[in-house]
Amino acid sequence: MRTFDTVVIGGGPAGLAAATAAHENGAKTLLVEREARLGGILKQCIHDGFGLVRFQEKLSGPEYAERFIDAFHAAGIPAMTLTFVTRIVPAHNGGFHVTLVSRDGVETVETKTLVLSTGCRERTAKQVSIHGTRPSGVFTAGTAQHLTNLLGELPTRKCVILGSGDIGLIMARRLTLEGAKVLGVYEAKPTPSGLTRNIHQCLHDYDIPLYLSHTVTRVFGDDRLTAVEIAEVDDKMQPLPGTEQIVECDALILSVGLIPENELAESLGVEIDPKTKGPLCNGQLMTSVDGVFSCGNALHVNDLVDYVSESGECAGKNAALYAGKKRREIPINASKMLSYIVPQRLDLDADNRETVLYFRSRDIQNGCTLKMLVNGEAVFTKKYPFLRPPEMERLTIDFSKYPLDAASKVEFDIEVKAK
Amino acid sequence: MSLVRINKKLHARYGGAVRAVLHDGCIVVQGHLHKWEDVVEACQTAATKYSTTHVVNDIVCDEAKEKPMRLPSLRDKVLDGRKPDVLVIGGGISGVSIARELSKWKLDILLVDKEPDLALQASGRNDGEVHPGIDLSKGSLKHHYIRKGNEMYTQVCKELDVPFQRVGQYVCFNKGYLKPLVALYCLWRKKHDGISDTKLISGEELHRAEPNFGAEFKFAISNPSSGCVCPYGLTIAYAENAVQNGAEVALNTAVVSMQVENGEIQSVETNRGTVYPKLVINAAGVFAEDIAKMANDRFFSIHPRRGTNSILDKKAGAFMHSIASIKEITRSKTHSKGGGILHTVHDNLLVGPDAVETYEKENVATRRESIEHVFAKQKKTMPRLSERDIITYFTGVRAPTFEEDFIIEHGRKTKNLIHCAGIQSPGLTTAPAVAIDIAKMAVEMLEKEKAVEPNADFSPIRHGVPVLREMSDEQRAEMIRKNPDYGIMVCRCEEVSKGEILDALRSPICVPTVDGVKKRVRPGMGRCQGGFCSPPVMQIIAEFLGVPLSEVKKSSAESAITFGRTK
Amino acid sequence: MTQLICIVCPRGCTMHIEEKDGAYSVTGNACKRGERFAVSEMTAPMRTICSTVRTAFPEAPVLPVRVSADIPKDRIFDVMQEINHVVVNTRVRRGDAVIQNVLGLGVDVIATSDMLYTSEGR
Incomplete structure (x- = not known):
């Protein structure tokens, strides 16, 4: 049986960064990728805007990915592509047996640590309670993007987009450039889900209307989609009877949210955070199962790939350095003002407690302060001119600066100035 | 009366x-x-x-302004002048099982269905339960066939290589005082129907078997002989076995009219030419009355009744392992059938169906109210049940008569006709037994003209596409060694390889569409609903057919997925 | 005064621009790039476009491309027309121009992936 120090599952931006970091920190590393080419979803994200934080450049998805792929190959790290993980089981020595299926057959490898960089999947029409017939022409934005950008096929001539997530906005522009008519982007929430700049450069630049507090309730068409029913929604996002209108189109494209893919993690008994749908991790991005690390969009849905790479590096490095030391963890709590914070735990015995935290505000806030409370007392504050849920925030805190013990209660809260 | x-x-x-x-x-x-x-x-x-x-x-x-039957766009003369011994109309479970039983004889069998695949109506849109037959009254045809049908499942599914599990069914009661009455009912059933495995179990026993069932259940009827099967999988398997044994299946083929003279069908008009069958079998589901009318033999009516089922993520599949239904004493008129929760052979949960009268035979659009109604009810059976676990839902239309029984008989006015009509629940369970009887009726009729020889080459064995995810690592490795395509994973949710998809395309009834492949080997059936795998599946089909991607359809000829190259 | 959302980076600052005798004063921006963007939006708005070009290679029917520098916003669809006419039949590399000096705008249309080069087997 081949043995490794670290096996990284998923060769997208998180996995590439993790594998490279693990290798640089001395681990004998293997990267496993399901598809034929490395790069993950970035292969089809041909638009620009990647790498602004990391490289101060406006790169396209493939350019960003290939910088990491080049570095990965230059380091001589082995990668198995077109290879699928069917099973991971704990080994007797504390490591893991990973069973891989590829054209070469079935192979089980042993590894001391695992990095799960399995990305996320898109929510589907049925998960947002769209009813009616089952015609062709209902696509998630990612599927429409795959067809358009990788296969060079036009999935629609005249469409409606549901959801103002970034992929939906990007696809609105992309399809318009390729000659399709985007009748409108409909969003059930009263505020857009995607980045403000994408509302402007993808919709406003191309005169594509955005309808907030609207949703698609039904689709029509026995063969190809012929129309959709759109309704206004109330503040609980439930359709308001009597507001229905029929919009004729040939496709419905959905950008209604992403769900971290953690089926492998769950098979190992990794504890999942109901808020992020990703594993509960500590500052080293180790999950509740010793030796299993998580990063990228499998950990939580990121807004920028730059942070995906960063979390990959963190997970890969710590997987390489993992020595089986016992941990002593306390929760890092998020108040109701935050939709989540990652990591969710702090290992008091970690060698390095300088921790990168990622969080999202639950609501839009202007002029507010993020506070770190220890036992109810603010020990750290940071002012923000505004916080918006679509935009993830990043900050670094060196927890070793604060006197913390197993009984300490750490919470992050957002204080809003009284009007 | x-x-x-x-x-x-x-x-x-x-x-x-x-x-x-x-x-x-x-x-x-x-x-x-x-x-x-x-x-x-x-x-x-x-x-x-x-x-x-x-x-x-x-x-x-006034209200029922029903659209005419949807017809395939295909127009050719491929079947023109054909003179089959038997023309079976309908590629649902009834039609295909009859065709398969008939293929035990040296007969020219032609089965037609207007849809682009088999089991696209009720047979592919039900819950797949193989019923125990405990709640049926004596004297009905349903009752006559149910035990035999249920018992045949083990062998039929083995022969046809279709997954079937007798997971058992629990009919749960929350009113303790009914127990003596139900006990008597069970005894009476046993005595009259010879259903030996049915037994009454306590709430404690029930919760030991199914810990997630509602705590308020006081007792339950346990029916261990109940099972679940993949209903479209079985339909396809029956049809493939019929084809292997010489029958012909023509999809996208609709019967549009018949010429009847002297109480005999002379010819049958289809969109693919005129056929001159010796005998016609009407297994047309919701259109059985229309076919009967064409054949001058309309003596019953179908009142369509739609039902909606939800499929839940495999993670929810772990919540229970059997089939559950609640018995409520009050019955509402609009939703007469209760439905239930079922752990499918693919380890999902299936919740439903409801039952709503409709004049629209082909309207399978789902509605929000149906899901809400079904979940509100089934949460009583299992409080853990959540709409959040839904990965998809679908509606089917049942084809009952007003007498709510099957019609399995010769034409009353038209001689060369056999009806297999009014087939509704438990029609999936009874199909294997009904098929044997109808085949016998058909052979007896044909023998009046000339002797019918048994088909000496008949083989009851059909081999399905190998399912690699169910194999041991050694078996899987061996398969991949012979064919590396089995090692290329296309559908991550259901673990389907390129090799399995190509096998489906090379199967006896090739339906080279995204839905056709999905029905046979399951890419796109999982939690991402084809989000990841539909483009590669399209590529495999396009490559197999040697056509551009825009020629690959979802299902019907009109269900294009892409409109051609972006440039 | 004009209000504008900056699209230079994901921060998306809301900026206010005041014009006085042909000179612009910008507020609300967090960095210099925002100011440059605001002035350019008022005078000659520029945009990047990304798309694909057809290739002669069946394993990669399209190749991702972008313009090497921003182009005038009102020329987007003219440049798309040019992009739509290209068929790449050599295994170009990332950064190679597939159209040089497109429409005389002084920018190239460049490949943004090595996929054609690597798929041949490196």
Whole structure:
């Protein structure tokens, strides 16, 4: 049986960064990728805007990915592509047996640590309670993007987009450039889900209307989609009877949210955070199962790939350095003002407690302060001119600066100035 | 019930708007009503449950402006002039099982279905339960066939290589005081129907077997012989076995009219030419009445009843391992059937169906209310049940008669015709047994003209596409060594390889569409619903057919997925 | 005064621009790039476009491309027309121009992936 120090599952931006970091920190590393080419979803994200934080450049998805792929190959790290993980089981020595299926057959490898960089999947029409017939022409934005950008096929001539997530906005522009008519982007929430700049450069630049507090309730068409029913929604996002209108189109494209893919993690008994749908991790991005690390969009849905790479590096490095030391963890709590914070735990015995935290505000806030409370007392504050849920925030805190013990209660809260 | 009494009742309810007359041995209900639900109620008033004197609905209904039967766009002459011994109309479970039983004989069998695949109507849109037959009354055809059908499943599914599991069914009761009554009922059933495995179990036993069932259940009827099967998988398997044994299946082929002379069908007009069958078998589901009418043999009516099922993520599949239904004493009129929760052979949960009367035979659009209704009810069985676990839902339309029983008999006026009509629940369970009888009826009829020889080459064994995810690592490695395509994973949710997809395309009834492949080997059936795998599946189909990607369809010829190259 | 959302980076600052005698004063921006963007939006708005070009290679029917520098916003669809006419039949590399000096705008249309080069087997 081949043995490794670290096996990284998923060769997208998180996995590439993790594998490279693990290798640089001395681990004998293997990267496993399901598809034929490395790069993950970035292969089809041909638009620009990647790498602004990391490289101060406006790169396209493939350019960003290939910088990491080049570095990965230059380091001589082995990668198995077109290879699928069917099973991971704990080994007797504390490591893991990973069973891989590829054209070469079935192979089980042993590894001391695992990095799960399995990305996320898109929510589907049925998960947002769209009813009616089952015609062709209902696509998630990612599927429409795959067809358009990788296969060079036009999935629609005249469409409606549901959801103002970034992929939906990007696809609105992309399809318009390729000659399709985007009748409108409909969003059930009263505020857009995607980045403000994408509302402007993808919709406003191309005169594509955005309808907030609207949703698609039904689709029509026995063969190809012929129309959709759109309704206004109330503040609980439930359709308001009597507001229905029929919009004729040939496709419905959905950008209604992403769900971290953690089926492998769950098979190992990794504890999942109901808020992020990703594993509960500590500052080293180790999950509740010793030796299993998580990063990228499998950990939580990121807004920028730059942070995906960063979390990959963190997970890969710590997987390489993992020595089986016992941990002593306390929760890092998020108040109701935050939709989540990652990591969710702090290992008091970690060698390095300088921790990168990622969080999202639950609501839009202007002029507010993020506070770190220890036992109810603010020990750290940071002012923000505004916080918006679509935009993830990043900050670094060196927890070793604060006197913390197993009984300490750490919470992050957002204080809003009284009007 | 006498005609006089029927008319008295109808008069009391609808004034002079409808009346019943006896015509050709049928109770024909005539008149004019505005609402379809009134039409159904009027005909139900005139009907006697399980009677062979059928109600024929001739009421003009303002509301029911039904679209004509959807026809395939295909027009050719491929079948023109064909003279099969038997023409089976309908590629649902009834039609294909009959074709397969008939293929045990040296006969020229042609099965037609207007849809682009088999099992696209009720047979592919039900819950897949193989019923125990405990709640059926003696004297009905349903009752006559249910035990035999249920018992045949083990062997049939083994022969046809279709997954089937006798997971058992629990009918749960929350009113403890009913226990003695239900106990008596079970005893009576055992005595009369020879259902030996049915037993009454305590709430404690129930919760030990199914810990997630509602705590308020006091006792349950346990039916270990109940099982679940993949209903479209079985339909496809039956059809493939029929084809292997010489039958022909023509999809996208609709019967549009018939020429009947001297009480005999002379010819059958299809969109693919005129066929001259010796014998016609009507297994046309919701269109069975229309076919009967074409054949000059309309003596029953179908009142379509739609039902919606939800499929839940495999993670929810772990919540329970059997089939559950609740018995409520009160019955609502609109949603007469209760539905239940079922752990499928693919380890999902299936929740439903409801039952709603409709005049639209082909409207399989889902509705929000159906899901809400079903979940509200089934959460009583299992409080953990959550709409959040839904990965998809679908609606099917049942084809009951007003007598709510099957019609399995020769044409009453037309000689060379056999009806297999009014097939509704438990029609999936009874199909293997019914098919044997209908094949026998057909052979007896054909033998009047000339002797029918057994098909010496008949093989009951059909091999499905190998399922690699169920194999041991060693078996899987061996398969991949022979064919590396088995090592290329296309669908991550259901673990389907390129090799399995190509096998499906090379199977005896090739349906080279995204849905056709999905029905056979499951890419796209999982939690991402084809989000990741539909483009590669399209590529594999395009490559297999040697066509551009825009020629790959979802299902019908009109269901294009892409509109050609972006540039 | 004009209000504008900056699209230079994901921060998306809301900026206010005041014009006085042909000179612009910008507020609300967090960095210099925002100011440059605001002035350019008022005078000659520029945009990047990304798309694909057809290739002659069946394993990669399209190749991702972008313009090497921003182009005038009102020329987007003219440049798309040019992009739509290209068929790449050599295994170009990332950064190679597939159209040089497109429409005389002084920018190239460049490949943004090595996929054609690597798929041949490196």
